[in-house]
Amino acid sequence: MRNLLLLAALVLAQAAPAQQLRRLALIAGNDEGGRDTKPLVYATGDARKVHEILLQLGGVQADDARLLLNARPQDLLSALSELEARSAEARRRGDRTALLVYFSGHAKDGALRMGDGALPLDALKARLAAAPADIRLGIFDACRSGAMVRTKGVRRAPAFEVQSDARADAQGMVILTSSASDEDSQESDSIAGSYFTHHLVSGLRGDADRSGDGRVSLSEAYAYAYDRTVADTAESAAGAQHPTFSYDLAGNGDLVLTEVSSRREGLRFPAEAPQGVYYLVDGRGRVVAEVLKEAGAERRIVLSPGRYRVKRRLEDRLRIGDVEVQGGAISTVDESRLRDAPFSDDPVKGGSRATWSIGLAAAYQGFFGYQDYFPPSGSLGLELQLHHYFRSDWMLDFDATLGGGKGEVPLSTISGTVPYQFTQLSVGSSIITQWPMGDLVPFAGVRLSFMVLGRRFDPAIFAKEYQAMFTWSPGAVVGVKWHFAGGWHAVARLRLQYLNYNIDENRHFGFGELGAMVGYAF
Amino acid sequence: MRSSLFASFSAVLLLAGSGCGGDWSNEDVEFAASLPHRSDVTVSLPLQSGLSASGLRESGATAWAVGDPSTAATDTRNAAHGLDMTAELFITILETATRTPPNVRTQELRIWGPFPANDSPGWELQIVMTRQPVVIDARGPDPIEGFYWQIQYKEVSAQDWRQPPLVEGFYQPGEIRHGLGAVMFYAGEFRASGMPSAKNLSDLGTLRRLFLVYDTRADQPHTIVLQATDDAGQVATIAYQELATLSGRLVFDVHTNDPNATHLQAAARWTPEFRGRSDMAVVEGMAAGAHAVECWDGQQNVSFVYNPWNGIIAGDEQRDCAFGPP
Numbered sequence: 001m002r003n004l005l006l007l008a009a010l011v012l013a014q015a016a017p018a019q020q021l022r023r024l025a026l027i028a029g030n031d032e033g034g035r036d037t038k039p040l041v042y043a044t045g046d047a048r049k050v051h052e053i054l055l056q057l058g059g060v061q062a063d064d065a066r067l068l069l070n071a072r073p074q075d076l077l078s079a080l081s082e083l084e085a086r087s088a089e090a091r092r093r094g095d096r097t098a099l100l101v102y103f104s105g106h107a108k109d110g111a112l113r114m115g116d117g118a119l120p121l122d123a124l125k126a127r128l129a130a131a132p133a134d135i136r137l138g139i140f141d142a143c144r145s146g147a148m149v150r151t152k153g154v155r156r157a158p159a160f161e162v163q164s165d166a167r168a169d170a171q172g173m174v175i176l177t178s179s180a181s182d183e184d185s186q187e188s189d190s191i192a193g194s195y196f197t198h199h200l201v202s203g204l205r206g207d208a209d210r211s212g213d214g215r216v217s218l219s220e221a222y223a224y225a226y227d228r229t230v231a232d233t234a235e236s237a238a239g240a241q242h243p244t245f246s247y248d249l250a251g252n253g254d255l256v257l258t259e260v261s262s263r264r265e266g267l268r269f270p271a272e273a274p275q276g277v278y279y280l281v282d283g284r285g286r287v288v289a290e291v292l293k294e295a296g297a298e299r300r301i302v303l304s305p306g307r308y309r310v311k312r313r314l315e316d317r318l319r320i321g322d323v324e325v326q327g328g329a330i331s332t333v334d335e336s337r338l339r340d341a342p343f344s345d346d347p348v349k350g351g352s353r354a355t356w357s358i359g360l361a362a363a364y365q366g367f368f369g370y371q372d373y374f375p376p377s378g379s380l381g382l383e384l385q386l387h388h389y390f391r392s393d394w395m396l397d398f399d400a401t402l403g404g405g406k407g408e409v410p411l412s413t414i415s416g417t418v419p420y421q422f423t424q425l426s427v428g429s430s431i432i433t434q435w436p437m438g439d440l441v442p443f444a445g446v447r448l449s450f451m452v453l454g455r456r457f458d459p460a461i462f463a464k465e466y467q468a469m470f471t472w473s474p475g476a477v478v479g480v481k482w483h484f485a486g487g488w489h490a491v492a493r494l495r496l497q498y499l500n501y502n503i504d505e506n507r508h509f510g511f512g513e514l515g516a517m518v519g520y521a522f
Numbered sequence: 523m524r525s526s527l528f529a530s531f532s533a534v535l536l537l538a539g540s541g542c543g544g545d546w547s548n549e550d551v552e553f554a555a556s557l558p559h560r561s562d563v564t565v566s567l568p569l570q571s572g573l574s575a576s577g578l579r580e581s582g583a584t585a586w587a588v589g590d591p592s593t594a595a596t597d598t599r600n601a602a603h604g605l606d607m608t609a610e611l612f613i614t615i616l617e618t619a620t621r622t623p624p625n626v627r628t629q630e631l632r633i634w635g636p637f638p639a640n641d642s643p644g645w646e647l648q649i650v651m652t653r654q655p656v657v658i659d660a661r662g663p664d665p666i667e668g669f670y671w672q673i674q675y676k677e678v679s680a681q682d683w684r685q686p687p688l689v690e691g692f693y694q695p696g697e698i699r700h701g702l703g704a705v706m707f708y709a710g711e712f713r714a715s716g717m718p719s720a721k722n723l724s725d726l727g728t729l730r731r732l733f734l735v736y737d738t739r740a741d742q743p744h745t746i747v748l749q750a751t752d753d754a755g756q757v758a759t760i761a762y763q764e765l766a767t768l769s770g771r772l773v774f775d776v777h778t779n780d781p782n783a784t785h786l787q788a789a790a791r792w793t794p795e796f797r798g799r800s801d802m803a804v805v806e807g808m809a810a811g812a813h814a815v816e817c818w819d820g821q822q823n824v825s826f827v828y829n830p831w832n833g834i835i836a837g838d839e840q841r842d843c844a845f846g847p848p
Contacts, residue, residue, distance in 0.1 A: 372548065373546075373548065409548045409551045409552070410548075411551070411552050411555060411698070412552065413552060413556070413653060413667055413668070413669070413695050414552060414555050414556060414695040414696075414697065414698055414701070415695065415696070415697060416697050416698045418551050418555060418698060453544075453546060455546070457551070460559070460699075461555065461698055461699060462551055462554050462555070463554060463616075463617045463620045463621050464545075464550070464554065464620060464621050464622065464623070465621070467544070467545050467546045467547065467550070467551075467623075468544045468545065468546060469542060469543070469544030469545070469546035470542060470543055470544055471542030471543070471544075472542070499542075500542055501542065501546075502542060503542075503544060503545065503546055503547050503627070504547045504548060504549045504550075504627065505629075
């Protein structure tokens, strides 16, 4: 059946060369799915990849593309309205238009989950169906997104049919989903993304161009993504994942998604190159594409200029080599320049889901009942956070704060108080676990800081003028994070710390710090 | 990288058990706040007159006419300098030592040092302070909680600190670094100790004891009473009282072995512009009842002189003196 699909795709692709049409794209990715979902790691990254490929090869102009990361449903609908208006305007001018909506994230209970918000699949589908565009294409990489295609004209791939009417341009709606209605969509650390989007993007870069015409059509891309996704997930613990396809195009029934021949830079795998799966790894250790090379067939894939490591996995070893893609040139992968390498030298930084964020924090600190020793103070700090490093919902936080205030030493034998200027430098680290609930993420953890406290006196009163103290301070932190726009987030938190003082005498202090932070996640 | 991060974090956790350090001490501040401030034991423009009557007589004898440089004014400045130098000796030691954290801390005790004596190789000093009831004015109230401090000294090789100490002080709390305090300087024992710096203090002359009481409590006029005793047993008492800012009065009470004037009293007063008047009277001795007056103007020249011993009377007392008779 799969061969029939490919054959149909080949026939269609040759019979219906791509028409010039205005392409508009709405791409959204949400790592957070709200209540009862675990945060995804690569959803926003997948959205970025699709956005990039559409701009690079998909004929979408930057003005006609909208990329939404961790946005709310109303943001998506608002952006959709904007693109619909553009499409309607273009059609009034006599242009043909194609509107593509891509979403990567959670779907549950018949709705796309976008943070704390939900967007019902039926409503979105209806909205897409009514959109003023000649071709509407929805691609949903989400768990159980197959629910989107459980209605009329839908069946599990690859058993789909294409209405072929070469007399007219294609019109209608197509929906691709990453999994069936009862399946989870799976992510992989080894490819740093979801299986479906990874293979879809690899296919769009050229590996899906089975017809060899330099164009990747919708049916080619789907067939490629389907095969590769099923193959990669077949052995996974969650079981095989089956992308689905809802096709309702009339007229010349295929759509060219990317024009790989329009870009004259990339990699060529010559026909004599050994068959197998080749991974193209960028300088950050991430798989940007993979190529399924068949024996005796040539493959071409479009890549941005840069240096890539080519990896082919054999049963007992790897074959690895570097290749440079020059701007405006096609480089050829030369098998003789690959070398054998053990699996331990795998260039793919698989398993690293780590992402970083930075933040600027302000806090107010007070000691419980012991202001005689340490005054209340305000502080400003910088924080660096490593997410999803030890575990997907854990965060390692490094902070440095500088604060100060004014205090007074009360005297017991002599009347009066001795004023001083107080400063505090604190360097700390926290391990925090989070419970994402959409845009709101409660968290709690433990913190250890090294504190240097200092106070400066009027030398006319106290000849020593300066006193200092340094100590380790363990504690706990609780708070909530709010994602309010893109990678931006705000944090409100409470830290409770312990401090041992043993200079005048041995005393045990507790202090609290109420703080707020604005951060940005990369 | 992951394991190294875990190791780093574990190391940090282990270090947390190492406690804390530093010199953050409220009690240190309290102890230091009981030490006299430099301004409490120095007089900006006082008169000490060399701890003997001879200086006064000699200086009085040099003023012959109105317009001459006033030796009384010069004596005032010189005496102020002499007194400041004496106070400087222990104030500098105190302030230098207490710029560092104390080496011993208990609830009622602080010890700074021992420190090597910079100008006396082989000798060392330490400051010992205790919080305890003290009495300064025997006619005053019962002992009240205060501070007692000593500057102790000894040869490095010696086992015990010398007694009496170099300086000892008592403090009854008033305000921070102000209050009622007494300082005893054991100059005779210090000179006899052989400590090199003592030999260099030639200004001490034959001084044996210096007892200084200061009162800088907020509701009292700033006063300093200094009593000096020399090796011959002569006693000189100088009482300073601040009259107003930069204006003050010094009263001398000097006992001597001079048969002409076995007991002298003198008073010097000055204005903020340093116009001044010095009165001296022989209380006991062959010249008992004699007195002399010298006034000086803002340029420290004689504006009036009354010295019947030498038959000199010049100027108009009412017109040319900043102060009337005491």
